Amino acid sequence: MAELERAAARYRERDASAALTGFWSLRNPAVLHVAQERERVALQLLAAAGIELAALRVLDVGCGFGLEFTSLLRWGVRGQTLVGIDLMHERLRVARGHSPALLVQGSGTALPFPDACFDLVTQNVVFSSIVDPAARRASAAEMLRVLRPGGWLLWYDAFRTRARDPHFRAVPRSEVEALFPGVAWRWRRLTCDIGIAARLRRVPGALALLDASGLACTHLMGLGRRP
Template sequence: MDAHTDKQAEQDRIKAVYRRWHGGAALDRYAWHRPEIVQQVAARSRVFAALLTDTVGGDLSRLRVLDVGCGSGGFLRQLIDWGADPARLTGIEVQPDRLERARHVTAGGVQWRLGTLDTMGLRDFDLVSAQTVFSSILDPAQRRELADQMWRALRPGGWCLVFDFRYDNPRNRDVRKVTRAELDSFWPAASSRFRSLMLAPPIHRVLARGPWMLPDLLAAVLPPLRSHFIYMVQKGE
């Protein structure tokens, strides 16, 4: 197959995986009210808040943000809660049902785009994010291509943000871990940040119904048990 055919086949595989996953019983493990999900969302929000304040600043009202693979829009809603202007936010998603959900539950003004970043010619964003997107792409060349597209969409001095998995899941061959070395190879960074977070879900599920501070304490004292990371990298002026 040529490169175009390979790319289309990978995109079709990813779409099929998400359609199957979002229609299955596995979603029950990620219900918003489960104790471990509540704690994971809180942990992620804490790290997002710290890193965004350290990089783009505490005032998000003028920030232009592009969220690649935005799903149902959760990250953009978080930014709106923290003061971002909906009219300056753009979300891209390949699954129509998830994009429709994002439109339905998010403040008006956000720009929603159905498709892939390479077809849209978007430029001059202050922050370009991709969350559990790279791990869904198994082909290394296509990961690098997405990284290049994100970099082109970023203004000089802006930041890329990646939230993803640190480890492979032997029970899920549809995803592959993302390493810091791989990310460092994608972008010629003027500056970067890396934080691991969130207790590995199988352990967290067992501990979640105990004292609320136990998962946080375990994640704090045993960094190898943290299953995810947030990576931010700045484009030179």
């Protein structure tokens, strides 16, 4: 419980900061750059696996304001089969204002859904907000429990960070693989360190070069399949 209260308090504090909200807006060219790259990589992974999103029941764990719903709907997921869950009712209220998804307040550590009822379960920068190892294990076990055999996991999170933030813990690939035993993953490294991207955003071609080198990547996207 302490872990859930800590996470909710941290996000309440973040959401009250105009500076942080302004920085993470798509109007920031560095943020737009990494968001567009993330979308390209997700679509490449999904297409390579031959996944037809219109047919899938999808759960987004830690959906927050529902920003990822916009992408999922654009990629073909249907509103009636899209479900989001988040700890924070304040964030869900905003998500409700723009999304047809079914939205549930609750914790990833105890998902209020039956076994094997989703075809695709996603998490987008949520595990790096869960600093307690037991809560991480419980959330991963729950994601697997609600996923049908042969269903898909779409993972996006930091595998390393330069930030010194007690509320943020990167999740290396070895840890993700241990959290989801038996899942076969395809991995891509992406997302230039946002501090570096923000400094280089006005240098023509610099971000594309940095992406191609992979040197400053901080995140992993993985498409995994439950056996």
